[in-house]
Amino acid sequence: VVSYLSTGELPRPDANRTTPIAVYQPVRTKDGYMNMAIGNNRIWERVCKLLGLEELLDMDAYKTNESRKIHRSEIVDRLEEVLGTKETQYWFEYLSEQGVPCGPINYLNQVAEDPHIQSKNTIFNVHDDELGSIPQVAPPWKLVQSQEKEHKPPPRIGEHDEEVYGELLGLGPKDIQELRRDKIIR
Numbered sequence: 001v002v003s004y005l006s007t008g009e010l011p012r013p014d015a016n017r018t019t020p021i022a023v024y025q026p027v028r029t030k031d032g033y034m035n036m037a038i039g040n041n042r043i044w045e046r047v048c049k050l051l052g053l054e055e056l057l058d059m060d061a062y063k064t065n066e067s068r069k070i071h072r073s074e075i076v077d078r079l080e081e082v083l084g085t086k087e088t089q090y091w092f093e094y095l096s097e098q099g100v101p102c103g104p105i106n107y108l109n110q111v112a113e114d115p116h117i118q119s120k121n122t123i124f125n126v127h128d129d130e131l132g133s134i135p136q137v138a139p140p141w142k143l144v145q146s147q148e149k150e151h152k153p154p155p156r157i158g159e160h161d162e163e164v165y166g167e168l169l170g171l172g173p174k175d176i177q178e179l180r181r182d183k184i185i186r
Contacts (some may be wrong), residue, residue, distance in 0.1 A: 004108035005123065005135035022068030026105055028080045029088040036079070037101035044068070050098055051082040128153035158186040 004010060023038040038044050041064070048056050056062050056078065061071045068075055083091055088104045095102045106114070112123055122140075125133045134153055165171040165179070179185045 005112060005137075008109075010107050010109065020065075020069075022065050022072050023075055023079070025076070027076060027083055029083045029091055030085060031087045032107065033105040034083075034088050034092055035103050035105060036095075038068075039101065040065070043100060046098060047079075047095070047100055050095060050100065051079065053078060053082065124151055126151045126153045161185055 021037065021039045022044075023036055025035065026033040027036050036047075038047055044062075044065075045057060048054055056075070060067070062068050062075065092102060092104050111117060117123060120138075120142075122138050123135060124138060125135055128134055131153070136151065162176065165176050165185070166173075171179075176185070
């Protein structure tokens, strides 16, 4: 998320081809991607009927999950031919109402603009004197009794040397000066 917020570049969803389920991966729709989990023969049959791909049900190559795994790319191509005719939201509503495990994959710009994410202050900015406003992602948890702390940018290299070497390591100003002189620290 931070990479997208900093660069504006959207990564492409990648398929999870290592699962024991033939189709358990992102599939392309007209306007994006959605995840599908065709985890058993009953769901496979349902998907084929809902998408008008009944002819696949009679093909030996697609009869079992094991055989569908072998022909996964062919199946995904056929699914995407149909799914590419309408938007993700349409397919999500249509298929999930019929008991097909699926869900839209939000691009990072959609995540960043999501009202729920915004209402929880999940993404916030910190100000840096040199870099300006830097987007950050908050931890996914909120502690009930903790106070909201001021968000600060990450420290510069050497910014807290005096504190670290002095307070934590017990070095005095003279010791720190010698380390700097000998170019051991900055």
